[in-house]
Amino acid sequence: MATTIGNGNDRAVTRNTIQRALVLESVRSLRNHPTSADVYESVREHHPSISRATVYRNLGVLASRGEVLRVEVPNGADRYDFRTAPHCHAVCRMCGGVFDIEVSQVDLMSQVSDAHGFSIERHAIIFEGVCAQCRHDGRACAEGH
Numbered sequence: 001m002a003t004t005i006g007n008g009n010d011r012a013v014t015r016n017t018i019q020r021a022l023v024l025e026s027v028r029s030l031r032n033h034p035t036s037a038d039v040y041e042s043v044r045e046h047h048p049s050i051s052r053a054t055v056y057r058n059l060g061v062l063a064s065r066g067e068v069l070r071v072e073v074p075n076g077a078d079r080y081d082f083r084t085a086p087h088c089h090a091v092c093r094m095c096g097g098v099f100d101i102e103v104s105q106v107d108l109m110s111q112v113s114d115a116h117g118f119s120i121e122r123h124a125i126i127f128e129g130v131c132a133q134c135r136h137d138g139r140a141c142a143e144g145h
Helices: 008-016 017-030 035-047 052-064 104-117 134-137
Strands: 070-072 079-081 088-092 098-100 128-129
Touching: 017 035, 017 052, 035 052, 052 070, 079 098, 098 128
Parallel strands: 088 128
Antiparallel strands: 070 079, 088 098
16 A cells, blocks of 8 residues: 655655565565565565565665665675664675674774765775685685685
């Protein structure tokens, strides 16, 4: 059911609440920084009539509202994180896995603000490398890196 408040610009914020809740629950339950395709497949398992466009649109709305975090992965598909508190990510160049990294960002942000007079509104820190599992499996060595 659609509820419209105000002008037409508000529609995207208020419609598809059931679908949006399904998408949000999927991101939260997957807990592995899923791609939009992963979320779609997860939702579709229990709700086969939902369209890919509905899932993708609702991921965008959830990200713009701050209910999920969109992680822009260089040279890969964007991922979605249910953890919205500030934290960093690491991306494995071998398996493509995305991992949460807990480091203090306060000092870095203060240094940027103090040294350059820059007012930070948003930032994303993504480390790239090889995860522990891929190193253990020897994937980095097998690739000649």
